[in-house]
Amino acid sequence: MATDWVRRKFLAMAAFGAAPGIQRMPGQALARPDVFSVTKFGAAGDGVRLDTRGIQATIDACARSGGGTVYFPPGRFVSGTIYLRSNITLYFDPGAVLLGSSELSHYPVSVPAFRSYTDNYTDKSLIYGEKLERISVKGSGVIDGQGGSFEGPYKLRPYLFRLVECRDVSIQDVTLKDSAMWGLHLLACDGADVRGISIHSRVNKNNDGIDVDCCQRVRISDCEISSGDDAIVLKSTADRPCRNITISNCVLSSACNAIKMGTESNGGFQNITISNCSIYDTRLSGIALEIVDGGILDQVIVSGITIQKVGAPIFIRLGNRARPFRQGDPQPGIGTLRRVLITGVLATGASRIGCALAGLPNHPIEGLTLDNLRLTFEGGGTREDAGREIPEYPNKYPEHSMFGVLPAYGFYCRHVKDLCLSNIALELEAPDERPALVFDNVENLRVFEARFSRLARSEQPVVLHHVSDARLANH
Numbered sequence: 001m002a003t004d005w006v007r008r009k010f011l012a013m014a015a016f017g018a019a020p021g022i023q024r025m026p027g028q029a030l031a032r033p034d035v036f037s038v039t040k041f042g043a044a045g046d047g048v049r050l051d052t053r054g055i056q057a058t059i060d061a062c063a064r065s066g067g068g069t070v071y072f073p074p075g076r077f078v079s080g081t082i083y084l085r086s087n088i089t090l091y092f093d094p095g096a097v098l099l100g101s102s103e104l105s106h107y108p109v110s111v112p113a114f115r116s117y118t119d120n121y122t123d124k125s126l127i128y129g130e131k132l133e134r135i136s137v138k139g140s141g142v143i144d145g146q147g148g149s150f151e152g153p154y155k156l157r158p159y160l161f162r163l164v165e166c167r168d169v170s171i172q173d174v175t176l177k178d179s180a181m182w183g184l185h186l187l188a189c190d191g192a193d194v195r196g197i198s199i200h201s202r203v204n205k206n207n208d209g210i211d212v213d214c215c216q217r218v219r220i221s222d223c224e225i226s227s228g229d230d231a232i233v234l235k236s237t238a239d240r241p242c243r244n245i246t247i248s249n250c251v252l253s254s255a256c257n258a259i260k261m262g263t264e265s266n267g268g269f270q271n272i273t274i275s276n277c278s279i280y281d282t283r284l285s286g287i288a289l290e291i292v293d294g295g296i297l298d299q300v301i302v303s304g305i306t307i308q309k310v311g312a313p314i315f316i317r318l319g320n321r322a323r324p325f326r327q328g329d330p331q332p333g334i335g336t337l338r339r340v341l342i343t344g345v346l347a348t349g350a351s352r353i354g355c356a357l358a359g360l361p362n363h364p365i366e367g368l369t370l371d372n373l374r375l376t377f378e379g380g381g382t383r384e385d386a387g388r389e390i391p392e393y394p395n396k397y398p399e400h401s402m403f404g405v406l407p408a409y410g411f412y413c414r415h416v417k418d419l420c421l422s423n424i425a426l427e428l429e430a431p432d433e434r435p436a437l438v439f440d441n442v443e444n445l446r447v448f449e450a451r452f453s454r455l456a457r458s459e460q461p462v463v464l465h466h467v468s469d470a471r472l473a474n475h
Contacts, residue, residue, distance in 0.1 A: 365417070374425045
């Protein structure tokens with residue numbers, strides 16, 4: 001008993017800056033909220049009994065008291081869906097594990113008021129919150145969805161953690177593990193700080209790490225993610241943009257893309273910065289920027305990225321899948337992709353496909369600058385590859401391999417306006433008969449200080465087709 005008392009007092013000090021011994025009294029409630037242990041409300045934590053009722057009772061009691069900390073001591077707490085409340089902190093002690101039940105019936109349907117294309121995905125979650133304020137999840141424990149227990153389409157696989165239209169969210173230090181679907185989904189949230197968390201999820205389909213969807217004022221930093229689908233992905237599955245978002249100091253590995261915007265782009269992406277991230281063992285793209293369902297991508301900066309073993313270090317696509325986010329709505333028009341700066345990228349182990357920067361006829365990517373890049377590709381391209389005619393594929397699902405092996409071993413740039421490449425070095429691991437750079441239907445092109453591999457066998461390192469107002473110097 002004494003040990004439990006000391007632990008609870010320590011947590012109160014650590015989380016809220018309170019001194020031990022202070023009692024909850026009028027006027028002091030905000031200074032030191034109470035700590036509510038889930039074991040005091042009937043949760044067993046034995047890894048066998050279903051603790052949903054006890055955990056929910058703890059959360060509700062904490063909320064009724066005005067808010068505070070819901071404490072998970074060491075143990076294995078099996079649960080179905082739990083519903084968060086405003087002014088609540090979930091604190092997971094080291095050794096505490098929240099285990100998602102393997103029974104789908106323990107996950108009731110939760111349909112948010114905010115309608116988006118995710119209505120077509122799952123309506124179930126292990127942890128769920130909607131229209132809440134000042135909520136946080138902290139500690140060194142684990143939230144394990146046991147996602148390998150679920151089979152079938154979206155509706156039969158719950159999210160691990162979903163927050164909808166919430167404000168002032170903080171998620172720190174915890175480990176998210178083995179979701180049946182997406183790991184952390186933030187939908188239409190305003191003000192979120194995701195810091196120092198680990199996500200390891202490769203046990204099922206659609207195992208995204210973090211999905212930031214129609215949100216604003218979001219910071220993601222110091223996270224480590226190994227995911228079966230996109231590691232960190234920005235989406236806009238409704239007509240509200242993702243904007244004012246930073247991603248920094250993360251270590252990422254993915255069976256799909258490491259950092260991605262899209263494919264759902266209805267609301268667009270505005271004022272985004274991505275910096276100081278390490279990417280490794282990623283099957284598709286390190287950085288993928290995609291506008292294919294309408295929307296505007298505007299003012300995006302990517303800087304200080306290292307990449308080892310990737311399909312393509314960079315992939316940028318303005319396409320026209322044109323999928324409305326509500327059934328019965330008209331198709332959105334072709335979107336806009338403009339004002340993007342990518343600088344300071346060092347990549348090795350890229351596949352032989354190359355990097356595509358591709359807009360559409362009469363709808364170019366605009367204002368794209370690539371600076372200070374050092375990229376090494378597998379090589380092995382042939383003269384036949386160099387002479388390929390590349391279809392437009394306006395409505396094809398966007399991936400770095402969508403066009404097949406590209407006519408350039410470095411960058412294939414088509415339908416781009418105001419394009420600048422400066423201080424770039426494109427290396428090869430094996431001889432390649434393709435040029436390093438191919439530009440097709442590009443207006444206002446600038447290439448400065450470009451260096452190419454000695455293993456390149458093409459007579460022309462740079463090929464221009466239908467290019468106007470071009471300046472190439474010191475390459």
